[in-house]
Amino acid sequence: MKLLKMRHHFAIPVFSLLLGISALSCLSLAYAQSKADEKFPTRPISLIVPFAAGGPTDIVARLIAVPMGKSLGETIIVENVLGAGGTVAANKVAKAKPDGYTLFIYHIGMATAPALNDKLAYDPMKDFEYIGQVVDVPMVLLARKDFPPNNLKELIAYLKKNEKKVTMANAGPGAVSQLCGLVFMDAIGVKLTTIPYKGTGPAFNDLLGGQVDLLCDQTTQTLPFIKSDKVKTYGVTTPKRLPSIPNIPTLDESGLKGFDVKVWHGIYAPKGTPAPVLKKLNTALKAALSDPTIKARMDESSIDIVPMAKVSEQGLKDHLEKEINRWGPLIRKANIPD
Numbered sequence: 303m304k305l306l307k308m309r310h311h312f313a314i315p316v317f318s319l320l321l322g323i324s325a326l327s328c329l330s331l332a333y334a335q336s337k338a339d340e341k342f343p344t345r346p347i348s349l350i351v352p353f354a355a356g357g358p359t360d361i362v363a364r365l366i367a368v369p370m371g372k373s374l375g376e377t378i379i380v381e382n383v384l385g386a387g388g389t390v391a392a393n394k395v396a397k398a399k400p401d402g403y404t405l406f407i408y409h410i411g412m413a414t415a416p417a418l419n420d421k422l423a424y425d426p427m428k429d430f431e432y433i434g435q436v437v438d439v440p441m442v443l444l445a446r447k448d449f450p451p452n453n454l455k456e457l458i459a460y461l462k463k464n465e466k467k468v469t470m471a472n473a474g475p476g477a478v479s480q481l482c483g484l485v486f487m488d489a490i491g492v493k494l495t496t497i498p499y500k501g502t503g504p505a506f507n508d509l510l511g512g513q514v515d516l517l518c519d520q521t522t523q524t525l526p527f528i529k530s531d532k533v534k535t536y537g538v539t540t541p542k543r544l545p546s547i548p549n550i551p552t553l554d555e556s557g558l559k560g561f562d563v564k565v566w567h568g569i570y571a572p573k574g575t576p577a578p579v580l581k582k583l584n585t586a587l588k589a590a591l592s593d594p595t596i597k598a599r600m601d602e603s604s605i606d607i608v609p610m611a612k613v614s615e616q617g618l619k620d621h622l623e624k625e626i627n628r629w630g631p632l633i634r635k636a637n638i639p640d
């Protein structure tokens with residue numbers, strides 16, 4: 303009994319001591335974390351691109367990685383993680399360590415993938431931090447050079463007659479080339495055979511080589527080939543013609559009323575990346591997008607850098623939510639398969 307009492311007397315100070323130690327270690331952990339955040343970055347950062355090297359997303363990523371890295375004082379290494387229209391990479395980033403050393407660039411697919419793929423293992427609105435929007439890129443509906451139809455009207459008539467024979471490339475389920483193709487096929491009432499690639503870089507190479515008939519792709523990599531007539535171009539996917547190719551009509555003016563697909567892009571980090579680190583990354587992204595050489599290169603491809611207010615956490619998050627609400631019901635109504 304006496305012994306028990308003695309133990310009890312000792313228990314209170316020991317318990318308080320333990321509490322004190324754990325509070326101290328929490329404090330010192332928090333201090334170490336804030337010191338690490340202050341010093342960030344101290345090693346190269348990886349920017350994950352969810353499509354093949356040389357394609358439109360890859361080109362934009364490599365363009366901004368250099369000035370962003372310069373302003374952070376560390377290299378940004380572009381890493382291509384391929385598969386399933388970008389969702390393999392998105393899943394990898396959602397589960398990566400949230401320390402600022404893993405970043406992710408993804409386009410409109412961040413908003414369309416949930417409706418295109420019921421089995422996504424991540425939630426675009428819950429599993430990421432939002433660094434900012436980047437650029438908006440128009441698309442063009444293209445065919446191999448020797449494809450018979452010469453304009454959109456002829457193309458529609460041709461596809462209705464040859465539905466079973468024609469192939470259309472895309473970058474997999476969730477890719478914007480898939481979305482654009484689906485919107486197009488839905489609008490004219492045909493179902494073509496689609497060929498998925500790991501990105502529109504390789505898909506466009508096959509279009510140039512004549513191995514596939516049609517492709518809806520961004521202007522990022524296609525403009526020089528459109529201008530030099532290496533492909534057939536039926537129209538741009540935005541409501542207005544593009545200053546760089548003023549002779550190419552819009553799909554809307556050629557009869558597909560309301561056709562409007564523009565490819566927005568955002569930069570993300572895994573959920574839980576510390577706020578001071580996100581702030582540094584956002585500042586570096588803004589600096590990169592304000593760089594005149596980047597602006598000139600984007601202009602060459604009819605790519606619009608977004609207004610600076612959208613290069614922000616809220617700008618990207620709000621836009622993503624709006625786009626999920628815009629595309630989700632449309633995709634589900636069109637009953638597009640996984």
Ligand code: ASP
Nearest residue numbers: 353357359478479501502
């Ligand atoms: N443009 C592609 C897409 O269709 C992806 C890419 O290769 O950048 O989503």
